[in-house]
Amino acid sequence: MGDVELDKKEEKSLNFLERIIEDDLASGRVPGNVVVTRFPPEPNGYLHIGHIKSICLNFGLAEKYGGRCHLRFDDTNPEKEDMEYIESIKRDIRWLGFDWGTYEYHASDYYGQLYEIALKLIKEGKAYVDSLTPEQMKEYRGTLTEAGRNSPDRDRPIEENLRLFEEMHAGKHPEGKYLLRAKLDMASPNINMRDPALYRIKFASHPRTGDTWCIYPMYDYTHPISDAIEGITHSICTLEFEDHRPAYDWATSIDGIEHAPHQYEFARLNINYFLMSKRRLLNLVKLGIVTGWDDPRMPTISGIRRRGYSPESMRDFVSRVGVAKVESVVDYNLLEFCVREDLNKRAKRVMVVLDPLKVVIDNYPDDQVEYIEADNNPEDPLAGTRLLPFCRELYIEQEDFMETPVKGYHRLFPGNEIRLKHAYYITCTSVVKDSEGKVLEVHCSYDPGSKGGTTADGRKVKGTSHWVSARHAIDAEIRLYDKLFTTEYPGGTTGNYLDDLNPESLLVVNNSKLEPSLRDAKPGDYLQFMRSGYFTPDSHDHSAQHPVFNRSVTLKDSWAKKLQKMN
């Protein structure tokens, strides 16, 4: 008996969109009980993390309720749109793991129908051709607190409207001369209902329709009708379109339009330390602050892909963020948590010394090489093992040695014994310094009985260091990426986000030493450089001759945190 109640509590609570859909399904408001959503990007730029939320919502909802999700390009402004963007958008959605199958559409597919509907509206006296200039339009529109005024052209005879619109269509009038407007209500408190523009003249070549058209339909007219044509049931968009819902409802109830989809709005994704506007991101590219739209520091999908974030972790991230109508800012920590959690399970462990310090094992024969077996991922037994060459001279991290250790330090220092991961216990016996006192190399002795990292007497060592055999190490360029901005809200204090740029958002390391197995790394690999972070070969610049690795995210480092507190 009690189990039933328990089960109910275990169920994940529904978000408001799921609730709406389930209500609609339960009450038979969904034709054929098939939920149809759509992801409607405008192909005027690259997709960023914010779009992932919308993509996951639209495709995810359709998937969850056994419906389908259309990919529709909202291409109604040829001046800003480009085929290049269409291709990048498709690539990014596929990378996330979503498939729209054959349901790929473009608003431009409907230009013909849209034109016919406009003709019909004119004939019914519901739309008119206006000759107000943009300045006059603004004047007649009124303000937020004052009603607008009717345009002198509002009562233009139907026949004349028809003739002028057809002339617009035929290219007989210059841009800006005329505008087709819906005849709604200039006194509406909602400015979007004050006779919204339906068509404008633009002698621009369209990426798909070329020069077929010189008049182009507006969003408020095109979007709802496109939804209706495709049989969309739930049209979800961001909060700023709430004020447009009356226009949406108007367009979908035009006589002759059979299907009536509904619009629902949710809060867009914001993340602190990030810029999430196409205009500003473009500016970073133009100013050369980043190397391009796919710079690993950019919050674009192509950027995070190159950075080494996995699609699975991004989907997990947006699902953890949730969906609601409150404008919110998600903590960057959650993003990194999701990336680490996923990479921890899948990344192959390798040893890389970023800042090398030479270690000489005095009692190890100079001509000897041993191959030591190491597991590739302790989180995944199926990941297998690999062989690591071990020699007399090795490299460890500079920070893994301290001549005079601070309190709590249990790495290598004179007289102390540590473990070399997978290999042997070593004890520091002496230090070689230059004339200025800088440590050049550390001498150690090893315990032959500690092979593999344990001893017969079961004695414990507190520290374990990663290492690379000096004789076998390979070189590489390693790019340590960090946040692009140093403040939670870039530009929040000075108004200029460029003031908050992080000068250390990219640190290039050229003297690192890598274990030889990394010779086989290729872009797309998820790697963990042990005790350091997750890395991936750079998709542009990596090659076997010149390996280049990007840091996706660091490992958590509680020792560094402790040190910071001590200071």
Place this chain on the structure above:
RNA sequence: AGGGGUGUAGCCAAGCGGUAAGGCUCCGGUUUUUGGUGCCGGCAUGCGUAGGUUCGAAUCCUGCCGCCCCUGCCA
């Protein structure tokens, strides 16, 4: 009295009249051949605020306050 939204912890977010889920962050502890991971525990007498209704209010009612969006021939 312009319109439309929205206020639950440092950040997200459940909750839908029966006495504040969960995650991230943070703080302890523990395990550990990664100072990683895992595991255990802690973190709102309080739900913008003031009243009201009720045996009982984050949930219902009223007033007030804060924040966001809207005056493109952009989407």
